[in-house]
């Protein structure tokens with residue numbers, strides 16, 4: 097069985113798509129957009145190996161989520177095992193939102209694409225900042241409603257930024273914010 101290589105999992109977040117979701121960041125990205133906010137996810141080394149059925153068990157044990165969000169890294173670099181995962185959680189009623197740095201037209205048919213309700217595509221372009229839509233970094237990125245699970249009403253969701261402070265003082269952020277907002281926030285933390 098091809099193992100998943102994962103960068104991070106947040107069991108419950110309101111900052112990575114519609115409603116409460118489990119967010120799964122993959123490790124490894126072949127797209128490599130200049131100005132990427134997550135360059136530590138580019139290498140395929142250093143992630144956590146996990147069999148997709150184990151990830152299914154973990155996600156189905158989380159209470160109160162409406163779906164999962166798959167982010168990168170580049171999820172379609174691991175389309176085979178992630179497709180099995182996505183199909184299994186959808187069969188249990190969860191929705192699947194998948195981000196990709198590829199354009200939809202570039203993606204070959206896959207179980208991951210078939211099992212995605214909401215696809216957000218396109219590379220991050222640092223010179224085209226997104227002015228208003230939630231969750232995306234640049235204006236070229238497109239939302240594809242591949243099933244009737246979601247529609248354009250999701251655009252009324254405000255962008256959120258979540259900050260978690262671990263018992264050891266480590267700070268974890270997720271959600272989308274401009275560099276200016278992040279710097280202001282971290283400056284406040286240092287005070």
Ligand code: SF4
Pocket residue numbers: 125126127128129130132133134135137168169170196197198219220
């Ligand atoms: S596809 Fe995503 S993770 Fe990969 S380089 Fe682009 S923004 Fe970064």
